[in-house]
Each structure stands twice: as C-alpha cells, then as structure tokens.
Amino acid sequence: MAKRITDLIEVHQIIEQLVEKYAEHQKKIKEAFDRKKKSDNFQVGDLVMKWDALKEKKGNHGKFDAFWTGPFIISQIQGNNTFMLKSMGGEAIFDGPVSGRFLKIYVV
Numbered sequence: 001m002a003k004r005i006t007d008l009i010e011v012h013q014i015i016e017q018l019v020e021k022y023a024e025h026q027k028k029i030k031e032a033f034d035r036k037k038k039s040d041n042f043q044v045g046d047l048v049m050k051w052d053a054l055k056e057k058k059g060n061h062g063k064f065d066a067f068w069t070g071p072f073i074i075s076q077i078q079g080n081n082t083f084m085l086k087s088m089g090g091e092a093i094f095d096g097p098v099s100g101r102f103l104k105i106y107v108v
Contacts, residue, residue, distance in 0.1 A: 042103065046074045049068040049070040049106050050068065050072055051068060072088070075092065
C-alpha cells in the first residue's frame with residue numbers, strides 16, 4: 001500500500017512538471033508568433049499596396065504577374081482593421097471597404 005501511495009505522489013509530481021514545461025513552451029510559441037505578426041497601424045493618408053485576390057487563383061495570372069496593385073491612399077478608417085482607399089489621383093475606389101489583411105505599406 002505504501003508503494004502505491006509513493007507511486008501516486010511521483011506521478012502527480014511528474015504531471016506538475018509537464019504542466020510547467022507546457023506553459024513555458026506556449027509562452028515561447030506566443031512570443032515567436034508576436035514577433036512575426038504584421039503590425040496593422042495604418043493611418044489616414046498612408047500609401048498602401050492592395051493584394052489582388054482575383055489573380056491568386058491558379059490560371060488567372062502569368063508567371064511574372066504582380067499580385068499587389070497600387071499604390072493607393074487610405075482615405076478613411078471604417079472600423080476594426082477596415083479601410084476605404086482612393087487612388088493616387090484622388091478618385092475613390094468603388095470596391096468597398098478593404099480589410100487590413102490585404103494591405104501593406106507602400107515603400108517608395
């Protein structure tokens with residue numbers, strides 16, 4: 001009976017160690033993800049490029065076609081990571097609001 005109790009105590013200690021290691025591992029994974037995550041700090045007036053999702057499908061583009069179109073200017077912020085764009089000439093684009101996932105800063 002005493003051996004059974006000591007075995008249960010050892011198992012409980014091993015489980016506690018594994019839980020601690022798992023929490024440390026999750027923390028490291030989160031830190032790595034946060035380092036790679038794209039910052040979505042777009043402001044009104046920023047120059048951005050827009051991902052052309054229609055060309056993304058196989059067969060809708062050539063080998064050397066660019067998937068990014070633009071540059072565009074952010075004319076207004078609609079909500080949570082949603083933006084209205086206008087062309088460089090100032091004309092509004094009638095595609096509707098664009099998600100920040102499909103935008104990247106245009107570097108001159």
